[in-house]
Amino acid sequence: MNGQLVTLADGGDVGDWVGAVGAAGFFLLLTVIVWQVAATWRARMLAAREEQYKTLAARYAQLLEDNVELHRRSLEEMRQTREELAQTRHAVGSMEKMMREIE
Secondary structure, eight states: OOSOOOOOTTHHHHHHHHHHHHHHHHHHHHHHHHHHHHHHHHHHHHHHHHHHHHHHHHHHHHHHHHHHHHHHHHHHHHHHHHHHHHHHHHHHHHHHHHHHHHO
């Protein structure tokens, strides 16, 4: 080598482009990673919320069944009370009739 310096013509421009493409690729990769982490977190939150809704729906169904059972019992008690009231009215009517006959 005769002491001459060998350089590429316009080599600096290629290096700038390579650096810019590399930086853009790095930031694109970083963006994709952040996007995927956010999507995973969102999916977990939705799954947890769905599980809470299922639990709430099961609890609501149980409360509805309990309410129906209480309503059935209440109707049965009302039926029995009406029967007792009818018997009482009949007995009072019989007593009134007997009292009128005695007078």
